[in-house]
Amino acid sequence: MEMKKLNDRKEFRKALVLFNEYEDKNSGIISDVAINQALKSFTNIEDFQGGSYIYIKYSSRIEKNCFILASLIHFYMQCGDVNRAEQIYNKSNNKTMGIYGAMMKGLIKNNMLNETINIFFKISNPDEIILILFFHACARIGTKETLNLVKKVLSNIPNCYRKNSNILTTAFDAFIKCGDLSSAELIFSNIKRNRISYGNLMNAFNRNYQPDKTLDLYNKMKIDRIKLDIICWLHLINASANIGIISICQSIFEQIPMDFIENSYIKNALIDMWGKSGCIDKAKNIFQSLTQPDTIGYTSMINSYGLNGMGIEAIKLFDKMPRELIFEETYVCVLNACSHSGLVDHARSIFFNIINKTEKIYTTMVDCLSRAFLFEEAQILINNFELHHSPSPTMLTHDRSHPRSKDIYAENDKISNELIEHGHQFDSAWITRLLDENETIASVLSGHSERLAIAWNFVANPNTKQIQITKNLRICGDCHQVTKLIAAIRQCEIIVRDANRIHHFYTNGQCSCQDYF
Numbered sequence: 124m125e126m127k128k129l130n131d132r133k134e135f136r137k138a139l140v141l142f143n144e145y146e147d148k149n150s151g152i153i154s155d156v157a158i159n160q161a162l163k164s165f166t167n168i169e170d171f172q173g174g175s176y177i178y179i180k181y182s183s184r185i186e187k188n189c190f191i192l193a194s195l196i197h198f199y200m201q202c203g204d205v206n207r208a209e210q211i212y213n214k215s216n217n218k219t220m221g222i223y224g225a226m227m228k229g230l231i232k233n234n235m236l237n238e239t240i241n242i243f244f245k246i247s248n249p250d251e252i253i254l255i256l257f258f259h260a261c262a263r264i265g266t267k268e269t270l271n272l273v274k275k276v277l278s279n280i281p282n283c284y285r286k287n288s289n290i291l292t293t294a295f296d297a298f299i300k301c302g303d304l305s306s307a308e309l310i311f312s313n314i315k316r317n318r319i320s321y322g323n324l325m326n327a328f329n330r331n332y333q334p335d336k337t338l339d340l341y342n343k344m345k346i347d348r349i350k351l352d353i354i355c356w357l358h359l360i361n362a363s364a365n366i367g368i369i370s371i372c373q374s375i376f377e378q379i380p381m382d383f384i385e386n387s388y389i390k391n392a393l394i395d396m397w398g399k400s401g402c403i404d405k406a407k408n409i410f411q412s413l414t415q416p417d418t419i420g421y422t423s424m425i426n427s428y429g430l431n432g433m434g435i436e437a438i439k440l441f442d443k444m445p446r447e448l449i450f451e452e453t454y455v456c457v458l459n460a461c462s463h464s465g466l467v468d469h470a471r472s473i474f475f476n477i478i479n480k481t482e483k484i485y486t487t488m489v490d491c492l493s494r495a496f497l498f499e500e501a502q503i504l505i506n507n508f509e510l511h512h513s514p515s516p517t518m519l520t521h522d523r524s525h526p527r528s529k530d531i532y533a534e535n536d537k538i539s540n541e542l543i544e545h546g547h548q549f550d551s552a553w554i555t556r557l558l559d560e561n562e563t564i565a566s567v568l569s570g571h572s573e574r575l576a577i578a579w580n581f582v583a584n585p586n587t588k589q590i591q592i593t594k595n596l597r598i599c600g601d602c603h604q605v606t607k608l609i610a611a612i613r614q615c616e617i618i619v620r621d622a623n624r625i626h627h628f629y630t631n632g633q634c635s636c637q638d639y640f
Contacts, residue, residue, distance in 0.1 A: 126160040135164040139173070155184060159191045166198040174198045186214070193221035200229025220250050227256040236260045240272065254280065255293045262297035270301035288315045295320065299327045316343075318352055325358035334362035338371070356383055357392050364396035367593045367620045372400045391419040398427020401591070401618045401625045418448045426456040430625045432635040434464025441473070455487050462491035463624045465639040482508070494639060535578040539569050541612050542605060553599040568601050573619060577609060591618045598626065607632050 129138035142161045145153055158181050165174035178185060178195055185191045192215055199208035212218075212226050223246050230239040239260040246253055257276065261269035277294050284290050291314045298307035304327055311324060321344050328336040341359055344351065351359075356379055363372045376393065383389050390409050397406035410416065410424040421444045428437035437460030444453070454477055461470035470491045477484060485508050492501035549565045558567065568574070573592055580590040598606075598621045610617045611632035619626045627635035 124156055124160065126157060126164075130160055130163055130167070133167070135167045138164045153181075155188050155191060158184065159188075159194050162191065162194040162198050166194070166201050169202055171202045171204070174202070189215070189217055189219045189222060193219070193225040196222065196225040197229060200225070200232055203233065205229070205233050205235065220246075220253060223249075224252045224256060227253065227260070231256065231260055231263065234263075236264050240264075240269070248281075251284065251287060251290060254284065254290050258290070258293040258297045262293070262300040265300040265302070267301070270298070270303055273297045273301065274306070286313070292320065296323065299323055302331070304328065304331060304333070316347055316349070318349055318355060321349060322352075322355045322358060325355060325362070329358055329361050329365065332365070334365040337362035338366075338375075353383055353386055353388060357388060360389070360392040360396050364392070364399045367400045367625075368591055369400050369402060372396050372402070387413065387417065387420070391417070391423055394420065394423040394427060398423065398430055399620065399625070401431060401620070401627060403427060403431045403433065418450055418453065421448060422450075422453045422456055425453065425460060429456055429460025429463055430620075431627070432464055432624065432637065432639070434460045434466045434469070437461075437464075438466070438469050438473075451481050451483060454484050458484065458487040458491055459623075462487065462494055463636060463639050465495060465637065467491060467495045467497065530582045531575060531578050534582050535569055535574060538574075538578060538581075538609060539565060542608055545608055545612060547605065547608055550601040550604070553601045568599075568605075571599065571602050572596075573598060573602050573606065577606070577617065581613070587615055589616045589618070591620075593620045595622060597622045603634065603638070607634055 126138045126141050129135070129141065138160060142157060142164070145157055158177060161177055162174055165177065174195075185195055192211065196208045196211055199205070199211070208226065208229055212222065215222055223242060227239045227242055230236070230242070240257065243249065243253065243257040243260075249257070254276070258273060261273045273294060280290070291310050295307055295310040295314055298304070298310065304324075307324060307327065311320065314320060321340055325337045325340050328334065328340070337358055341351075341355075344355070359375055360379075363375045366372075376396075379389065390413055393409045394406045397403070397409065406424060406427045410420060413420050416424075421440065425437045425440055425444075428434070428440065437457055441449075441453070441457040454473070457473060458470050461467065461473070470488060474480070474484070474488045485504065489501045489504055492498070492504065549568050551564045554564060554567055558564070572594055576592045576594075577590060580587055580592075598619060603626070606617055606619065606626070606628045609615070610628040610630055614630045616630060617628040619628065624636060629635075
């Protein structure tokens with residue numbers, strides 16, 4: 124039919140002109156197909172008056188035809204008239220899969236997701252489209268409750284759908300959105316993998332602090348010969364930044380196509396990556412290559428300076444930043460930079476000139492004052508904060524030691540003896556629990572994760588000149604002092620990225636943070 128061809132080509136107004144001609148010539152014998160196509164045309168141009176005219180004029184025929192009825196429900200849903208769509212749906216005695224599908228799709232469009240799920244459980248033997256719409260609604264809600272529904276429905280679908288790529292792909296998305304990455308991974312191996320599915324799983328791994336799995340996916344993409352787009356490269360760069368190991372960052376950087384390197388989103392992500400891996404000069408070079416840095420570019424560079432103990436440089440760049448580009452995260456990063464470099468006066472000046480101070484900004488300023496032992500001033504700031512929930516300054520937490528190989532513990536003991544020979548006294552102030560009978564201050568502090576990681580590096584490569592460690596907790600004061608000594612004794616540069624910043628421990632026994640941590 125000519126109207127259908129025009130609709131398929133998205134020439135909806137031409138289709139309606141043709142329909143009007145049919146009406147003028149054949150008023151009494153307009154076919155159901157023509158009525159259905161006219162409704163589709165009005166739906167696509169969102170002409171509420173035109174579609175309503177069709178319903179009023181041909182209501183008796185429409186209500187007897189389930190195909191047109193589904194199109195009518197879809198029309199009202201697209202136009203946002205959910206009540207009218209529900210009235211038509213409730214009046215229909217013969218609810219087909221098409222009618223159910225139109226109703227569910229419309230409810231999803233109008234963000235009525237729980238109602239969508241309620242309809243699903245009224246349907247006997249749902250088809251492919253209905254299952255896809257159900258999983259999509261669950262994905263949009265993304266709660267533990269909907270996760271359980273997804274698992275329940277997926278485990279009970281007919282055998283004919285168990286290998287259906289469309290259903291599995293939507294269920295895969297639902298598992299990701301509901302936070303069940305283990306189930307998503309299981310399905311991932313059974314669906315047709317493409318850039319989108321890879322990208323979604325990469326993003327999920329990054330959000331759930333599993334950057335190593337993002338890098339594993341990249342290797343699988345190469346095996347599947349799937350070409351990465353900018354979004355996938357951004358996920359990879361972010362994963363590398365979270366790992367913070369220079370060799371990994373360099374490897375990923377060298378594989379990015381040259382035409383992508385010039386993309387501003389890629390450059391902003393690279394600034395963050397190099398900053399978090401301690402390569403501040405590389406971050407600076409990328410930033411300087413930006414013709415017109417945006418908010419993310421400036422903020423990433425300011426944060427990179429702050430992480431690497433270059434507070435003055437962070438402030439200088441902040442002062443050069445156009446005021447209209449400054450947002451909450453920019454203030455947080457520059458205040459953090461001041462905090463980690465002991466620049467309290469600069470932090471005060473910046474803080475008191477901020478017009479709209481958020482909880483996050485208050486929290487960062489409180490942290491800055493606390494690090495400078497200005498506890499009374501910090502308390503006044505907390506008391507002045509308008510909201511009831513108070514800021515959360517950094518708390519020191521300690522890793523628990525766990526069994527390692529005999530070689531690692533032997534090397535750790537060797538390092539401890541060297542430290543004692545050079546005058547180090549283990550500081551019990553950094554132990555937050557009672558000691559067991561078989562423990563000493565030295566044995567507990569020597570069991571901290573960074574101490575064991577350093578020992579492992581020397582076991583793996585006794586002559587190493589650089590060690591890089593990433594940990595998810597803030598480094599304790601004793602470990603900080605110890606690492607300065609180890610770097611000097613072993614003449615090995617040690618880079619530690621903790622929860623707050625990057626510490627460069629140099630062979631002269633100094634740290635880039637200048638003991639502000």
